[in-house]
Amino acid sequence: MKFRTERPESWQVCLGCGNETTELDPHPRCIACGGLLEVRHRPPKLSGAELIERFTERRGQHPGAPASGVWRFREVVLPSAGDVVSHPEGNTPLLHRHALDRWTGAAHLLLKHEGHNPTGSFKDRGMTVGVTQARRIGATAVACASTGNTSASLAAYAAQAGIPALVLVPADQVALGKLAQTLAYGARTLLVRGDFDDCLRLVDEASRRLNVYLLNSINPFRIEGQKTIVLEMLEQLGWEPPDWIVLPAGNLGNTAAFGKALLEAHRWGLISRLPRLAAVQAAGAAPFARSFAEDFEHRYAVRAETVATAIRIGNPASFERAVHAIRDTEGVVLAVTDADILEAKAAVDGCGVGCEPASAASVAGVRDLVRRGLMDAEEHAVAVLTGHILKDPGLLLEYHRQMDPPPPGANRPIEIDADLGAVERVLAAARS
Numbered sequence: 001m002k003f004r005t006e007r008p009e010s011w012q013v014c015l016g017c018g019n020e021t022t023e024l025d026p027h028p029r030c031i032a033c034g035g036l037l038e039v040r041h042r043p044p045k046l047s048g049a050e051l052i053e054r055f056t057e058r059r060g061q062h063p064g065a066p067a068s069g070v071w072r073f074r075e076v077v078l079p080s081a082g083d084v085v086s087h088p089e090g091n092t093p094l095l096h097r098h099a100l101d102r103w104t105g106a107a108h109l110l111l112k113h114e115g116h117n118p119t120g121s122f123k124d125r126g127m128t129v130g131v132t133q134a135r136r137i138g139a140t141a142v143a144c145a146s147t148g149n150t151s152a153s154l155a156a157y158a159a160q161a162g163i164p165a166l167v168l169v170p171a172d173q174v175a176l177g178k179l180a181q182t183l184a185y186g187a188r189t190l191l192v193r194g195d196f197d198d199c200l201r202l203v204d205e206a207s208r209r210l211n212v213y214l215l216n217s218i219n220p221f222r223i224e225g226q227k228t229i230v231l232e233m234l235e236q237l238g239w240e241p242p243d244w245i246v247l248p249a250g251n252l253g254n255t256a257a258f259g260k261a262l263l264e265a266h267r268w269g270l271i272s273r274l275p276r277l278a279a280v281q282a283a284g285a286a287p288f289a290r291s292f293a294e295d296f297e298h299r300y301a302v303r304a305e306t307v308a309t310a311i312r313i314g315n316p317a318s319f320e321r322a323v324h325a326i327r328d329t330e331g332v333v334l335a336v337t338d339a340d341i342l343e344a345k346a347a348v349d350g351c352g353v354g355c356e357p358a359s360a361a362s363v364a365g366v367r368d369l370v371r372r373g374l375m376d377a378e379e380h381a382v383a384v385l386t387g388h389i390l391k392d393p394g395l396l397l398e399y400h401r402q403m404d405p406p407p408p409g410a411n412r413p414i415e416i417d418a419d420l421g422a423v424e425r426v427l428a429a430a431r432s
């Protein structure tokens with residue numbers, strides 16, 4: 001259908017066939033063609049300057065949801081949402097470290113650290129909106145497939161809302177911290193003998209058959225929440241956009257969210273020009289980078305393999321949305337090797353910031369952009385760190401304690417007997 005009268009405040013539209021539906025339609029995909037949906041809003045009644053004033057006013061003024069880094073931006077996220085399920089989330093820092101300027105070759109690299117969210121990843125920004133929407137439509141259960149962060153976030157927000165959660169994750173491929181969180185927050189957890197792409201196919205089918213509300217990032221309400229990473233970053237920069245925003249890319253929900261946020265911010269008078277997006281994949285899981293190299297003429301699916309398990313995804317679900325995001329921002333898509341990701345991670349960890357492996361892909365991507373001459377060293381770039389360092393303690397310990405030969409950043413612990421002489425000998429050896 002198409003709305004023939006005046007449009008409501010928000011509605012959903014299919015990016016494939018243009019079919020339109022109401023904001024409260026619970027189907028996660030277009031019922032006409034199975035395509036991906038997008039939430040659209042009528043332009044806000046306030047001017048850009050008035051919106052900015054309102055967003056800023058709310059920050060820190062009230063405890064809880066009104067000051068959340070998602071719901072502060074409610075006019076451009078989900079204006080009609082009343083009672084929201086909020087931790088609260090967002091309000092994450094924008095950091096600068098000289099050591100990372102030196103490592104990447106970019107003169108003014110900033111890091112937007114989304115690992116500072118309540119469950120330790122950016123997923124909380126989408127999940128507060130997704131679970132709020134689940135409650136609005138009266139969902140009796142929610143579900144997702146995940147490489148670990150979405151499942152941890154869904155489990156936490158579903159627990160808060162009192163809605164049962166079902167998660168499907170690839171057996172043996174989920175980082176320890178993420179699996180532990182998912183179990184602790186109480187989600188029914190299925191360890192699927194397969195990869196993430198198998199999990200997503202399965203949960204998509206199961207949610208339809210079992211009438212469970214699907215909260216993967218194909219759900220357009222998740223995208224609305226994730227837009228606030230960009231909005232908050234722009235706010236922290238005084239609404240003066242950087243030249244580049246660089247982010248890790250897996251299932252491509254975040255790439256899509258960033259593109260939508262930038263276009264709307266431009267259209268609604270919050271910024272006067274668009275930054276370029278750079279989406280960074282792991283070389284062993286880079287179907288989107290391959291499509292980009294061919295001007296998106298073909299869509300590829302690959303068997304994914306990378307040390308960055310969060311982005312170990314071979315057939316990204318938000319492909320079409322992300323193509324728009326890259327084209328609309330004159331963006332680029334890169335692939336970086338696992339060795340680059342680990343080196344970047346050691347650099348981020350070693351300056352006291354820390355992040356999970358997939359997040360370090362964005363920092364490796366900045367170095368690659370500079371080396372290839374795509375980014376000028378003097379240009380302003382923000383790299384998004386998507387997850388917390390403690391998400392993947394298994395890899396950290398392997399890197400520092402076990403890898404043989406030790407990688408360049410390895411910090412081997414030294415086992416000693418419990419006496420002062422042993423401590424003195426270690427210190428003396430370190431001085432010499």
Ligand code: F0G
Nearest residue numbers: 146147149150250251252253254386387
């Ligand atoms: N970084 C981290 C830490 C992630 O967990 C993910 C995705 C991404 C980057 C990529 O974002 O999929 O929107 O392109 N994690 C999903 C999950 C797949 O299940 O937690 P994307």
